Amino acid sequence: MNLIGSYNYALVVLSVLIAMLASYAALVLAGRVTAAGGWPRVVWLLGGAGAMGTGIWSMHYIGMLAFILPVPVAYHWPTVLASLLAAIIASVIALYVVSRPQMGALRALAGSVLMGAGIASMHYIGMEAMRLPAMCHYNSFLVALSVVFAVLISLAALWITFHFRNEQAGIGWGKVSGAVVMGAAIPVMHYTGMAAASFTPTGIPPDLSNAVSISTLGTAGVVGVTLVVLALAMLTSWVDRRFVAQALEQKEQKLQQSEAYLSEAQRLSHTGSFGWKISAGEITWSEETFRIFQYACTTKPTVELVLQRVHPEDAAFVKQTIERASHDGKDFDIEHRLLMPDGSVKYVHVVTHAVRDESGRLESVGAVSDVTERKRVEEVLRESERNLRMLVEAIPGMVGIQSAEGQQEYTNQRVLDYTGKTMADMANLGWTEVFHPDDIEHVLDTWSQSIASGQPHDAEFRLRRWDGSYRWFQSRSEPLRDSNGRIIRWYTLIYDVHDRKNAEEALRKTQVELAHVTRVMTMGELVASIAHEVNQPLGAIVTNGHACVRLLSREAPDLEKMREIIERMIGDGMRASEVIKRIRDLLHKAPSEKAPLNINETIQEVIALVGSDVLKSQVKLRAELAADLPPVVGDRIQLQQVILNLILNARDAMSAIQAPSHDMLIKSRKSRAGEIVVAVRDSGAGLDPNDADRIFEPFFTTKSKGMGLGLSISRTIIEAHGGKLCAVPNEHRGATVQFTLPAGRSES
Numbered sequence: 001m002n003l004i005g006s007y008n009y010a011l012v013v014l015s016v017l018i019a020m021l022a023s024y025a026a027l028v029l030a031g032r033v034t035a036a037g038g039w040p041r042v043v044w045l046l047g048g049a050g051a052m053g054t055g056i057w058s059m060h061y062i063g064m065l066a067f068i069l070p071v072p073v074a075y076h077w078p079t080v081l082a083s084l085l086a087a088i089i090a091s092v093i094a095l096y097v098v099s100r101p102q103m104g105a106l107r108a109l110a111g112s113v114l115m116g117a118g119i120a121s122m123h124y125i126g127m128e129a130m131r132l133p134a135m136c137h138y139n140s141f142l143v144a145l146s147v148v149f150a151v152l153i154s155l156a157a158l159w160i161t162f163h164f165r166n167e168q169a170g171i172g173w174g175k176v177s178g179a180v181v182m183g184a185a186i187p188v189m190h191y192t193g194m195a196a197a198s199f200t201p202t203g204i205p206p207d208l209s210n211a212v213s214i215s216t217l218g219t220a221g222v223v224g225v226t227l228v229v230l231a232l233a234m235l236t237s238w239v240d241r242r243f244v245a246q247a248l249e250q251k252e253q254k255l256q257q258s259e260a261y262l263s264e265a266q267r268l269s270h271t272g273s274f275g276w277k278i279s280a281g282e283i284t285w286s287e288e289t290f291r292i293f294q295y296a297c298t299t300k301p302t303v304e305l306v307l308q309r310v311h312p313e314d315a316a317f318v319k320q321t322i323e324r325a326s327h328d329g330k331d332f333d334i335e336h337r338l339l340m341p342d343g344s345v346k347y348v349h350v351v352t353h354a355v356r357d358e359s360g361r362l363e364s365v366g367a368v369s370d371v372t373e374r375k376r377v378e379e380v381l382r383e384s385e386r387n388l389r390m391l392v393e394a395i396p397g398m399v400g401i402q403s404a405e406g407q408q409e410y411t412n413q414r415v416l417d418y419t420g421k422t423m424a425d426m427a428n429l430g431w432t433e434v435f436h437p438d439d440i441e442h443v444l445d446t447w448s449q450s451i452a453s454g455q456p457h458d459a460e461f462r463l464r465r466w467d468g469s470y471r472w473f474q475s476r477s478e479p480l481r482d483s484n485g486r487i488i489r490w491y492t493l494i495y496d497v498h499d500r501k502n503a504e505e506a507l508r509k510t511q512v513e514l515a516h517v518t519r520v521m522t523m524g525e526l527v528a529s530i531a532h533e534v535n536q537p538l539g540a541i542v543t544n545g546h547a548c549v550r551l552l553s554r555e556a557p558d559l560e561k562m563r564e565i566i567e568r569m570i571g572d573g574m575r576a577s578e579v580i581k582r583i584r585d586l587l588h589k590a591p592s593e594k595a596p597l598n599i600n601e602t603i604q605e606v607i608a609l610v611g612s613d614v615l616k617s618q619v620k621l622r623a624e625l626a627a628d629l630p631p632v633v634g635d636r637i638q639l640q641q642v643i644l645n646l647i648l649n650a651r652d653a654m655s656a657i658q659a660p661s662h663d664m665l666i667k668s669r670k671s672r673a674g675e676i677v678v679a680v681r682d683s684g685a686g687l688d689p690n691d692a693d694r695i696f697e698p699f700f701t702t703k704s705k706g707m708g709l710g711l712s713i714s715r716t717i718i719e720a721h722g723g724k725l726c727a728v729p730n731e732h733r734g735a736t737v738q739f740t741l742p743a744g745r746s747e748s
Helices: 009-035 039-066 077-098 105-128 140-163 173-195 216-269 287-293 303-309 312-328 372-394 413-419 423-429 440-453 498-553 559-588 599-616 636-655 689-694 709-720
Strands: 074-076 134-138 197-201 211-213 271-277 282-285 332-339 345-356 362-370 398-403 408-411 457-464 470-481 487-496 595-597 619-625 632-634 662-670 676-681 724-729 735-741
Touching (some): 009 039, 009 173, 039 077, 039 105, 077 105, 105 173, 134 140, 216 271, 282 287, 287 303, 287 362, 345 372, 398 413, 413 457, 440 457, 498 559, 595 599, 595 636, 599 619, 599 636, 636 709, 636 735
Parallel strands (some): 619 662
Antiparallel strands (some): 074 211, 134 197, 271 362, 345 362, 398 487, 595 632, 676 735
């Protein structure tokens, strides 16, 4: 015998109201899930499913509590939680389906089956949570019918929710009506499932482990919690919608402001924009585009309107370009003319880019710029350049024009005639191919410095003629600047200075030869002067000495006469000593004409002076002069006197030995200490062995063989120049006399 149950209609009505409230919450939350993206979308999907599932589950349990049996009923709470999880899963499926951009029939059917299965599972799992002293039996037909109702109701709920999910619809009667329909339909499945159940009493007490009894207070708690959850969900949705609405409003304001700025920028730059939906034939113009084509803003743009404004001479080209773009979807970038109603001509630059929308339809976006003023300026500039080139061609000289970066742009005909090049050659190769190889680096360095500094520059170089010969030229490059001071071109004037350079070179050679002659003459005069000053008293001493010898050879020498002669000899000797002292004092003083000297040139000048005299003495004179020696600072005449003395002393030393021929070698080199060394090696008698202990010392006393007055003066000159003079015996025969001088700084 079945237990007879009854319903508490107040709770039934409450369950229906909760179902309606849950349905309205589902509509609101579906809008939020649809509007969100990324992680916020996931949060809204899970949070909305929790609130919606809680509402459906609450309706189910309120409905179950509304069913009153004559036996006490408790509920197994783990099973109750499982039914809640089923309701939440069903809600996740529902919100996911209705939040998609599109919901086709297949997707709606699949979603409704899954959602219906979830709701049916929630109901029958909840029924299994009942603990009472009775057995529960189900009517299979009604169970199946309840499942069908669950699927159909889910399909209707998905359709209603998808079409009323717009978050901008506010509360709205449409959304309220949809919630009422859904809220009334959802309990149908529940109460059909309740009708499918019947209860037969048993004498077996129920298992009350993990079971709880639901009192009136418990029922109120379930209702209260459900209402709070749904209210919080809708309140959160409303607050979020308000924030989003404010953000959208701010974006709208910024968009309007940006559009205003864009419109003003287009007006100032004379650049309009347009869009063209090729498949639909719809064209959209900005305000500036209307102004460029001189159409009223109320006019509907079409391709025909565009072609009406195109200049007749450009119409075929523009029409062909538009047709190709509409068929092939290609970008294009063209310039053409417009013929305006007043007869004026405009130049426009049109750029387009082809894109496809979400459905794959071809669209084109682009910009049109009024470049009439630019064209006029370009024409004026071209005319100015033509006039300038005519002027350049008339200049009686070579002229080159370079870009701001230094690239060759133009040369006049005189350059082409001289070099035998074409204009294309000069543009590709520039000037480097026609420069003399020795001048290229200098010219390029000068040009690079001028480009970097922006300053004019001058240069001298040799240019190759068409026949392979070279001539000297001088150039002057000046920059041309715009109103802002920026360099836009360089102009270079080149003029022939070949004759002047030849004259300068001839003059330089003449000056060098004259200086050489002057130095040789001066040195000869100095030697003659010293010889005269010293030889006169020495000659008197020799004469008086012979007189003394004659007096001593007599049987009765005249001692008084001899004393007189000897006193005169002493006076002459003192005179000679005074001359030598004065010469030494002069040489000890700092040379008054010290200057950087090439020691090799000084040696060669002395060889040229005494070379023939040395050859007469059967002496072969050779020179081994090191290249690239640094200069020395000194008096050229005094150093020539030293070298002359060394050569003459070596000649005299070799003349004392009978031999078919003698060799003399003059060498110059740089020592490890950086000093300049000049050595004269002879093949004469060599040094006196008694002087071996002083071979490497500064020397020259009257005891040493071949070391007379000239070498003493030479030592004084070298020491006055900061150097040293010394002698070294040769390995086989003869001696080497050498001096060192400190090297000076190289001339820049």
